[in-house]
Amino acid sequence: MPRKVPGRDQAIRASLAALLLLLAGSPEATAADPDAVARGAYLSAAAGCGQCHTDAKNNGPAYAGGRVIATEFGTIVTPNITPDRANGIGGWSNADFIRAMRWGIAPDGTHYVTAFPFPYFARLTDGDLADLKTFLDSLAPVSRPGLGAAASLALLARARAAVGQAVAANSAASPAPSAPKIARGAYLVTTVGRCGDCHTPLTWFGAPDVSRKFAGSAGWFNDRKAPNITQDPKTGIGGWSEDEIASLLKDGGTPDGDFVGGAMAEIVRNTERLTDDDRHAIAAYLKALPPKVFGENK
Amino acid sequence: MRSSIKLLALGAVLAIGAATATVALAADKDQIIKDRQALMKEQGGDMGAVKAYIDGKGDLAKATAGASDLIDTMKKIPDVFPPNTGGPNPDGKFTTKAEIWSDWNGFLAARDTGTEKATALLAALKGGDMAAITTAFGDTGKNGCGACHGKYREEIKQ
Numbered sequence: 001m002p003r004k005v006p007g008r009d010q011a012i013r014a015s016l017a018a019l020l021l022l023l024a025g026s027p028e029a030t031a032a033d034p035d036a037v038a039r040g041a042y043l044s045a046a047a048g049c050g051q052c053h054t055d056a057k058n059n060g061p062a063y064a065g066g067r068v069i070a071t072e073f074g075t076i077v078t079p080n081i082t083p084d085r086a087n088g089i090g091g092w093s094n095a096d097f098i099r100a101m102r103w104g105i106a107p108d109g110t111h112y113v114t115a116f117p118f119p120y121f122a123r124l125t126d127g128d129l130a131d132l133k134t135f136l137d138s139l140a141p142v143s144r145p146g147l148g149a150a151a152s153l154a155l156l157a158r159a160r161a162a163v164g165q166a167v168a169a170n171s172a173a174s175p176a177p178s179a180p181k182i183a184r185g186a187y188l189v190t191t192v193g194r195c196g197d198c199h200t201p202l203t204w205f206g207a208p209d210v211s212r213k214f215a216g217s218a219g220w221f222n223d224r225k226a227p228n229i230t231q232d233p234k235t236g237i238g239g240w241s242e243d244e245i246a247s248l249l250k251d252g253g254t255p256d257g258d259f260v261g262g263a264m265a266e267i268v269r270n271t272e273r274l275t276d277d278d279r280h281a282i283a284a285y286l287k288a289l290p291p292k293v294f295g296e297n298k
Numbered sequence: 299m300r301s302s303i304k305l306l307a308l309g310a311v312l313a314i315g316a317a318t319a320t321v322a323l324a325a326d327k328d329q330i331i332k333d334r335q336a337l338m339k340e341q342g343g344d345m346g347a348v349k350a351y352i353d354g355k356g357d358l359a360k361a362t363a364g365a366s367d368l369i370d371t372m373k374k375i376p377d378v379f380p381p382n383t384g385g386p387n388p389d390g391k392f393t394t395k396a397e398i399w400s401d402w403n404g405f406l407a408a409r410d411t412g413t414e415k416a417t418a419l420l421a422a423l424k425g426g427d428m429a430a431i432t433t434a435f436g437d438t439g440k441n442g443c444g445a446c447h448g449k450y451r452e453e454i455k456q
Contacts, residue, residue, distance in 0.1 A: 225453060243353075251436040252444045253349060257342025259439045261447025268440065 032138045040135025043128055045273040046192045047121075051266055052078050064088070064142035069115055076115055084141035097133045120194040128192075185285025188278060193271075198226040198263065215292035226263070228294040229286055235294035237286070245283035246276070327383050334378035335387045337371055344368040345443070348419065348435050358423065365420035368438075372413040376406065386454055398450045405450055412442035 044050060055066035055078075065080035083090035089097070096107040104111055104118035112118060124132075189195045200208045201217045209215075216228035216235070228236040237245065244255045249271035252260045260268065271279060347364030350356025379398055386393040398405050415438040422434040 227453075247349075251439045253345065253439050257339075257344070257346035257349070259345070259443035259447060261444050261449070261451055262453070265440065265444045265448050268444075272436070272440075 032134045036131045036134040037138045039128075040131035040133070040138075042273075043132050043192065044135055045270050046188060046278070047132075048193070048267065048270040049081070049132075051270060052115075053081050061142045061144065063136070063139055064144040066144060076113065080142060080144055081136055082139045082142040083137050084143050087143050087145045088141060089136065090141055094130070094133060098129055101129055101132075117194050117197055120191055120197070123191045179284075181281050182285050182288050184278070185281035185283070185288075188274075188282050189285050193267075193282070195229065199229050212292050214286075214289055216294045218294075228292065230289045230292040231287065232291035232293055236291060238291055242280060242283040242287050245286055246279040249274070249279045249282060250276075327385070330378060330380060330383045331385055332388060334383075335389075337374055337378050341368055341371050341443070344371070345435075345439060348423070348431070351423075352428070352432055352435060362420065362423045365416060365423055368416040369413060369420060372409055372416060375409045379405070390454055393452050393454050395450050395452050405446075408446040408449060412438070412446060415442035 050062055052067055052069065053065050054060055054062050055064070055068075057067070060066045061082075063080070063082050065078045067078045069076050069078060080088040082088040085091045092100075092107060099105050100107070100112070101118060101124065102122045104114070104116060106112065196208055196213055199214045199216060200210075201212050201215060203209045214229045215232075217226050230236040231238040233239050240255055248254055248260070249268065251272065252265055252268040254260065259265075271282075274282075344364035344367045347356055348361045351358055351361035379394075381399055384394040384396060384398070415434070419431070419434040419438045422430040425431075
């Protein structure tokens with residue numbers, strides 16, 4: 001009769017239980033909620049994450065970074081945001097992700113330049129940020145080194161970022177629109193899609209001129225130029241119906257049969273993936289904007 | 299003395315001739331830019347006819363005629379972009395990029411893409427499947443018209 005060793009039995013039972021738990025539990029513990037992945041993917045399309053974080057020109061893998069972008073602080077190469085641990089954001093905690101998205105601070109404490117539009121993302125809801133992280137974590141890791149030369153004027157970049165952040169935070173749609181459709185449009189325009197990043201003129205310091213939100217930019221500060229999208233009938237889109245605005249976001253066509261090219265054509269590749277309801281929400285919000293005349297502080 | 303007068307007269311004639319030629323060239327260029335904008339507006343109208351049909355505001359015959367005209371007008375594009383005719387449209391909204399002429403083969407390839415998309419649009423209209431028509435319309439707009447505008451057209455700073 002074998003000698004009973006209670007301690008050893010207990011240890012074996014515990015190990016078996018742990019193993020079973022691991023076998024049974026691990027797929028559930030690591031497999032992401034498919035609904036959250038889908039919501040995150042939708043949000044990523046609406047925010048255009050892949051637009052900057054993919055080197056589409058050279059057929060680079062999606063979200064693996066490497067796109068070269070000229071900014072007022074020098075040329076940057078966008079980072080890899082796939083879950084690769086060495087080159088991407090695979091080692092990031094939720095807290096790391098939220099800090100980067102809301103405050104523009106990398107896990108190692110360095111600051112991002114505002115080419116990464118964190119001042120706008122500061123107002124993303126907790127749920128949307130969580131969905132976005134779940135989606136990015138669900139991507140296949142790509143071991144492509146992405147992050148290139150950082151800005152040379154780091155201090156200026158940081159000062160500009162701080163100002164931009166404060167201004168953007170204060171320039172949210174306020175007071176919050178009461179109609180749910182317009183409120184949804186406001187969130188998509190001001191926070192997720194950041195239309196003002198191109199369509200709002202800049203002050204002499206390079207911060208958005210909140211007194212002329214969406215009044216268009218002639219591109220004197222950097223090379224961005226974009227038309228007036230307020231309700232001004234002459235220099236803006238006051239003559240466009242909600243359907244016509246939603247239609248442009250779907251296929252890039254304007255009411256006179258023209259088709260946008262350049263930067264807005266890239267944006268349409270994001271907005272064409274939105275639902276009709278969301279495109280109409282954006283249009284309804286733009287229709288509710290006060291008219292402003294195109295022009296710049298010079 | 300006489301010969302120098304002759305030379306002067308010859309010089310004057312040449313100068314007047316050159317000036318006239320320059321004026322004529324400038325007038326031609328203005329006309330070409332007008333023709334160019336008219337052609338683009340015509341194509342915009344063609345796309346508008348298809349769009350109206352998709353939106354339930356226009357008829358199929360007009361949409362089909364529009365797609366057909368789009369294919370025909372694509373052939374005229376090189377004629378309205380001869381060399382040395384870069385410049386803004388009369389309404390001052392857009393101007394040409396120098397790449398049209400420095401990358402002429404690329405420009406023609408963009409036109410060929412437009413023709414290909416417009417041909418698929420016409421086929422979809424004849425097929426009668428609204429989903430296919432909508433897809434072909436978006437493809438023509440984005441990857442035909444829009445792609446060329448993105449590469450070869452520039453918005454003017456207002």
